[in-house]
Amino acid sequence: MSFHVRTVEPPRVEAPHIDxxxxxxxxxxxxxxxxxxxxxxxxxxxxxxxxxxDLGAVVTKSIMLAARSGRATxxxxxxxxxxxxxxxLQGPGIDAFLEHDLPWLHEHGARTVxxxxxxxxxxxxxxxxxxxxxxxxxxxxxxISCPNVENRGLVFACDPDAAAAVVGAVRRxxxxxxxxxxxLSPDVTDIVSIARACVDAGADGLSMINTLLGMxxxxxxxxxxxxxxxxxxxxxxxxxxxxxCIWQVxxxxxxxxxLGMGGVASxxxxxxxxxxxxxxxxxxxxxxxDPSAPVRVLAELTEVLDARGFTTLADAVxxxxxx
Amino acid sequence: xxxxxxxxxxxxxxxxxxxxxxxxxxxxxxxxxRTRPGHFVALATGGPDSGLTLRRAFSIYKVDxxxxxxxxxxxxxxxxxxxxxxxxxxxxxxxxxVVGPLGRPFSLPKDTQRGVSATLVGGGYGSAPLFALAxxxxxxxxxxxxVLGAASADRLFGVLDAKRMxxxxxxxxxxxxxGTRGRVTDVLPEVMAAAHSDVVYACGPMAMLQAVxxxxxxxxxxxxxxxxxxxxxxxxVCMTCVLPVVGxxxxxxMVRSCxxxxxxxxxxxxxxxxxxxxxGTVGAPVAGGH
Ligand SMILES: Cc1cc2nc3c(=O)[nH]c(=O)nc-3n(C[C@H](O)[C@H](O)[C@H](O)COP(=O)(O)OP(=O)(O)OC[C@H]3O[C@@H](n4cnc5c(N)ncnc54)[C@H](O)[C@@H]3O)c2cc1C
Ligand SMILES: Cc1cc2nc3c(=O)[nH]c(=O)nc-3n(C[C@H](O)[C@H](O)[C@H](O)COP(=O)(O)O)c2cc1C
Ligand code: FES
Numbered sequence: 154m155s156f157h158v159r160t161v162e163p164p165r166v167e168a169p170h171i172d173x174x175x176x177x178x179x180x181x182x183x184x185x186x187x188x189x190x191x192x193x194x195x196x197x198x199x200x201x202x203x204x205x206x207d208l209g210a211v212v213t214k215s216i217m218l219a220a221r222s223g224r225a226t227x228x229x230x231x232x233x234x235x236x237x238x239x240x241x242l243q244g245p246g247i248d249a250f251l252e253h254d255l256p257w258l259h260e261h262g263a264r265t266v267x268x269x270x271x272x273x274x275x276x277x278x279x280x281x282x283x284x285x286x287x288x289x290x291x292x293x294x295x296x297i298s299c300p301n302v303e304n305r306g307l308v309f310a311c312d313p314d315a316a317a318a319v320v321g322a323v324r325r326x327x328x329x330x331x332x333x334x335x336x337l338s339p340d341v342t343d344i345v346s347i348a349r350a351c352v353d354a355g356a357d358g359l360s361m362i363n364t365l366l367g368m369x370x371x372x373x374x375x376x377x378x379x380x381x382x383x384x385x386x387x388x389x390x391x392x393x394x395x396x397x398c399i400w401q402v403x404x405x406x407x408x409x410x411x412l413g414m415g416g417v418a419s420x421x422x423x424x425x426x427x428x429x430x431x432x433x434x435x436x437x438x439x440x441x442x443d444p445s446a447p448v449r450v451l452a453e454l455t456e457v458l459d460a461r462g463f464t465t466l467a468d469a470v471x472x473x474x475x476x
Numbered sequence: 477x478x479x480x481x482x483x484x485x486x487x488x489x490x491x492x493x494x495x496x497x498x499x500x501x502x503x504x505x506x507x508x509x510r511t512r513p514g515h516f517v518a519l520a521t522g523g524p525d526s527g528l529t530l531r532r533a534f535s536i537y538k539v540d541x542x543x544x545x546x547x548x549x550x551x552x553x554x555x556x557x558x559x560x561x562x563x564x565x566x567x568x569x570x571x572x573x574v575v576g577p578l579g580r581p582f583s584l585p586k587d588t589q590r591g592v593s594a595t596l597v598g599g600g601y602g603s604a605p606l607f608a609l610a611x612x613x614x615x616x617x618x619x620x621x622x623v624l625g626a627a628s629a630d631r632l633f634g635v636l637d638a639k640r641m642x643x644x645x646x647x648x649x650x651x652x653x654x655g656t657r658g659r660v661t662d663v664l665p666e667v668m669a670a671a672h673s674d675v676v677y678a679c680g681p682m683a684m685l686q687a688v689x690x691x692x693x694x695x696x697x698x699x700x701x702x703x704x705x706x707x708x709x710x711x712x713v714c715m716t717c718v719l720p721v722v723g724x725x726x727x728x729x730m731v732r733s734c735x736x737x738x739x740x741x742x743x744x745x746x747x748x749x750x751x752x753x754x755x756g757t758v759g760a761p762v763a764g765g766h
Binding site for chain 1 (some may be wrong): 481483520527529530531546555573575703706708709711712713714715716717719729730735742750751753757758759760761
């Protein structure tokens with residue numbers, strides 16, 4: 154019996170024959186693979202497995218003004234090819250983020266997309282003001298899948314006017330060179346109308362998709378598994394929803410850059426989102442399965458594009474619409 | 477970077493039934509050298525095309541840096557759901573991706589404190605990380621006593637290992653099929669008294685850890701407890717594995733058990749409030765707020 158075992162080396166990330174440059178608004182990334190908000194914390198833990206500077210960018214866990222304890226446990230349930238989570242945006246608040254997290258990312262050469270979340274338009278605006286000029290911040294992602302405490306907890310992302318109000322406020326308080334990406338929820342009747350409202354309000358790009366609202370019951374207790382009752386569904390199970398949303402929005406708004414996410418676990422998955430219209434792709438839940446998933450996806454994506462004769466990533470963006 | 481966890485494309489070397497459990501040995505070079513007692517590994521389960529998304533966490537039972545086939549890592553698993561059921565039936569050579577060693581290990585008495593008396597309490601497969609701990613303690617000149625408990629005799633793990641290493645071994649089972657009928661905490665006070673115990677180390681179900689913490693506290697001793705919270709990633713990025721823990725500043729925080737634990741001083745964990753966000757926790761919802 155012989156055993157050949159190797160340490161998982163981060164795959165080589167550059168493939169010289171393909172131009173992987175990705176554009177999100179005015180920002181140019183060396184490659185199109187990012188982490189998804191809430192699945193990579195603020196980069197430190199993943200740096201044990203690969204160099205965070207090798208990614209297109211790190212997208213940080215959504216940060217709020219004040220420290221947040223998050224929800225009670227259980228906070229997760231594994232489901233077929235995916236999971237439900239109900240974390241409740243646990244985090245240290247913007248002060249600690251600016252003091253510890255963003256500087257760490259900057260020192261380690263990571264390009265950083267800062268994700269912000271709030272309970273009111275004013276909280277989002279204040280976050281944007283606090284982040285203005287922060288070193289190392291490349292772009293802002295606005296997580297609008299949060300309940301509006303000033304309007305009976307209605308989720309901003311589900312109402313074009315509320316979504317536009319948040320995005321407009323953030324855009325006004327953010328330096329012009331820093332793109333603002335609005336992160337859309339798939340749990341809406343017409344995602345194109347929400348996308349349009351965000352773009353009209355000044356969004357430079359769109360991130361999609363956030364998790365889908367789901368729920369699981371425990372057949373022993375006959376009660377909800379999650380302490381928070383409902384939770385966000387993510388992972389491979391939701392990739393077809395992501396492809397559909399990206400396809401519809403890219404068809405309606407072909408000039409607007411899309412950061413695609415939802416179930417990306419391989420280079421093939423990433424390329425599928427790119428062909429549907431994503432200019433770059435975030436890897437989320439797959440990180441829980443494989444901490445080096447982002448760099449693996451990048452290496453695989455390069456091969457998948459190459460095998461299809463693409464010499465630049467840009468040519469592949471939205472290619473399925475032109476076939 | 478050199479002390480942190482590794483991700484290793486491992487392979488099954490062997491699986492063996494031990495009572496109600498499965499003893500799994502994985503070839504996973506590099507991990508053994510970094511492992512200290514109390515560390516755990518997170519395994520990908522189900523094979524390459526599996527729909528099982530999340531890692532499964534297991535205490536490290538043993539490691540060997542020099543195995544014939546390269547460094548090995550051994551775990552003891554109870555079949556619970558799909559992931560553990562898959563691991564239990566794999567044949568040699570099945571690839572298993574291993575991430576580890578993870579978490580904060582047990583802290584050992586400082587070398588100078590020779591002669592410390594340590595009492596190790598294991599519930600069910602929770603005894604698995606205690607044997608490497610016992611060896612480390614003994615090599616520092618500590619006295620080691622074991623209390624091992626389980627629901628029934630087939631759910632005890634490592635009684636023979638314990639007998640080899642410890643001054644005394646007390647065994648309890650809920651149904652009386654081995655040792656004293658009852659709970660570990662029924663015999664723990666006597667064991668601690670006889671051993672003049674200075675420190676307790678415990679791993680097992682949360683209710684046991686809470687009870688052990690209380691028994692130890694009555695003798696003015698802190699129990700170092702390795703907790704088991706539901707984990708999705710095991711590496712600190714998902715925030716699913718939290719429990720309320722009191723910090724040095726007296727404030728309660730929802731703390732990640734995968735990176736700040738799994739070992740916590742028992743007197744810092746708010747056992748009664750596990751599964752809730754107790755009022756006053758840093759960042760807890762306030763009336764009219766979130
Ligand atoms: C630090 C630590 C050490 C552990 N050591 C051991 C050990 O030595 N031997 C052993 O048999 N078991 C151990 N466990 C428990 C083991 O991780 C779970 O039994 C296992 O994950 C269940 O997986 P499953 O697919 O069989 O069950 P499922 O219920 O299908 O698992 C679904 C998901 O929930 C998570 N999950 C479910 N139950 C638990 C649990 N009790 N703890 C953590 N995650 C859970 C799984 O990781 C998975 O993501 C340990 C857990 C932790 C946190
Ligand atoms: C545990 C967990 C936490 C998340 N936290 C956030 C968050 O803080 N902000 C956010 O915009 N999205 C959050 N998300 C959503 C992801 O960023 C992503 O949009 C979604 O999970 C779909 O991608 P995936 O299938 O690759 O995970 C979270 C997802 C998970 C699984
Ligand atoms: S298991 Fe993911 S943070 Fe602890």
